[in-house]
Amino acid sequence: MTNSRLVEGSAPAFEGRLDQRGVSRREFLKFCGLMAGTLALPARYIGRIAYALETAVRPPVIWLNFQDCTADTESFLRASQPDVDDLLLDILSLNYHETIMVPSGRMAIKSLDDTVRDYAGQYICVVEGSIPTLDGGVYCGIGGRTALSIAQQVCSQALATLAVGTCAWEGGLAAAVPNPTGAVGVRDAVPGLATLINLPGCPVNVANLSATIVHYLTFQQWPETDGAGRPLFAYGEEIHEECPRHDHYEHDEFVQEWGDLAHRQGWCLFQMGCRGPDTKHNCPSVKWNDGTEWPIGAGHGCLGCSERRFWDRHSPFYVPGDD
Amino acid sequence: MPKTFLPIVEKNSSGAAPPPQKVVIDPITRIEGHLRVEVEVQNGRVTDAWSAGTMFRGIELVMQGRDPRDAWIFTQRICGV
Numbered sequence: 001m002t003n004s005r006l007v008e009g010s011a012p013a014f015e016g017r018l019d020q021r022g023v024s025r026r027e028f029l030k031f032c033g034l035m036a037g038t039l040a041l042p043a044r045y046i047g048r049i050a051y052a053l054e055t056a057v058r059p060p061v062i063w064l065n066f067q068d069c070t071a072d073t074e075s076f077l078r079a080s081q082p083d084v085d086d087l088l089l090d091i092l093s094l095n096y097h098e099t100i101m102v103p104s105g106r107m108a109i110k111s112l113d114d115t116v117r118d119y120a121g122q123y124i125c126v127v128e129g130s131i132p133t134l135d136g137g138v139y140c141g142i143g144g145r146t147a148l149s150i151a152q153q154v155c156s157q158a159l160a161t162l163a164v165g166t167c168a169w170e171g172g173l174a175a176a177v178p179n180p181t182g183a184v185g186v187r188d189a190v191p192g193l194a195t196l197i198n199l200p201g202c203p204v205n206v207a208n209l210s211a212t213i214v215h216y217l218t219f220q221q222w223p224e225t226d227g228a229g230r231p232l233f234a235y236g237e238e239i240h241e242e243c244p245r246h247d248h249y250e251h252d253e254f255v256q257e258w259g260d261l262a263h264r265q266g267w268c269l270f271q272m273g274c275r276g277p278d279t280k281h282n283c284p285s286v287k288w289n290d291g292t293e294w295p296i297g298a299g300h301g302c303l304g305c306s307e308r309r310f311w312d313r314h315s316p317f318y319v320p321g322d323d
Numbered sequence: 324m325p326k327t328f329l330p331i332v333e334k335n336s337s338g339a340a341p342p343p344q345k346v347v348i349d350p351i352t353r354i355e356g357h358l359r360v361e362v363e364v365q366n367g368r369v370t371d372a373w374s375a376g377t378m379f380r381g382i383e384l385v386m387q388g389r390d391p392r393d394a395w396i397f398t399q400r401i402c403g404v
Contacts, residue, residue, distance in 0.1 A: 065357070066378070067378055067380050068403075069355075069400045069401060069402050069403035069404075070355040070356070070402065070403050070404050071400070071403020071404075072403070073403075074403050074404055098350050098352045098353075099352070099353065099354070099355065100352075100353065101352050101353070102352070102353075103352065104348050104350065104351055104352045104353075105347065105348035105349055105350070105351070108350055108352050109350075130380075132379075139378065139379045139380070140357065140377065140378045140379070141349075141357070141359075141377040141378075142349070142350050142357060142377065143349050143350060144349060173380065173382070173385065173397065173400050174380040174381070174382075174385075176385045176397075177385070178384060178385070179385075180379075180380070180381030180384045180385070181379060181380060181381055183380070202400070203403060303396065311385075311397075315389060315390065315393050315396075316389070316390035316392065316393055317390075317392070317393050317396060318390070318392050318393070319390075
């Protein structure tokens with residue numbers, strides 16, 4: 001039995017749900033602060049974000065896994081400081097997600113069908129992984145249907161589709177030469193979607209996924225995007241320009257060999273194949289693993305994973321790119 | 324006898340074994356990846372079963388001819404869990 005009416009949220013009900021998950025008010029406000037920071041909003045917006053999240057209608061979410069490795073799901077679920085996943089599970093109504101849902105088989109497909117039918121035009125569809133198109137789409141099937149057919153049906157009736165990870169954006173790893181399965185991203189599998197937000201990265205950074213949804217719940221509109229449908233708050237700045245090693249680049253101070261003196265002193269990784277100059281992503285500020293570190297901070301070059309066809313354009317990864 | 328969600332197939336009047344039933348579970352959830360399981364059931368007992376991974380990317384084909392130093396970056400993406 002499903003109720004197709006979306007229920008208006010209320011602050012006491014929201015606090016009750018947070019209590020149940022052991023998330024304190026303080027942690028909640030910390031999360032709102034992280035969201036404001038990620039969206040590059042001034043601190044005065046924290047209260048507005050908190051109010052919006054407390055009172056928002058919980059949008060139903062359908063999370064589709066196709067040709068994926070589930071790393072975007074991991075990114076989503078493993079965040080812990082503050083308990084981003086707990087908070088998101090309170091803010092959203094995750095009606096279908098194969099990795100974590102209880103029903104299997106036909107009952108799982110029923111959850112999907114019910115949500116599409118009862119909340120057409122109201123649910124958010126998150127897509128993880130690419131969609132194979134060769135040989136009638138046989139290279140990815142769920143419940144006896146092809147990924148292509150599911151994507152076309154579910155994305156086209158969504159309020160918005162969020163393509164998380166580089167594979168869902170434009171094919172990613174499966175689409176690397178020679179693209180054995182004819183893998184494409186959502187934009188090519190289901191062309192003409194009214195709202196398609198691309199959140200590339202290998203994997204997506206949960207801070208950017210959360211901030212995109214929080215932006216919608218706070219302002220009733222999706223964040224501004226670039227020509228490739230990537231939100232500017234996350235994909236507006238070049239990693240190279242924001243890199244803490246950038247001064248070394250300016251002074252021609254380069255790492256020449258792994259473990260050399262320059263490497264130990266944190267000099268520029270450009271000669272080791274760093275693709276920071278070709279990559280727009282907010283890794284230097286948002287970072288990874290609960291905001292603790294990121295690849296360049298850990299001493300490895302950037303792979304440029306949020307950029308177009310990076311598996312082919314940026315490999316071999318340990319050979320310097322074009323300046 | 325333990326409770327089972329599978330229907331118990333009763334013998335027909337002639338006493339001959341009824342045809343086996345097929346139970347299909349697709350998708351199997353709470354795992355990483357895409358899995359389909361088909362189970363053949365006769366008289367409430369599993370008599371045969373088949374499992375199939377229902378997703379293919381061809382990472383072996385993608386890796387052919389590439390710089391071996393890059394291999395870990397590709398193969399790491401086989402499973403992100």
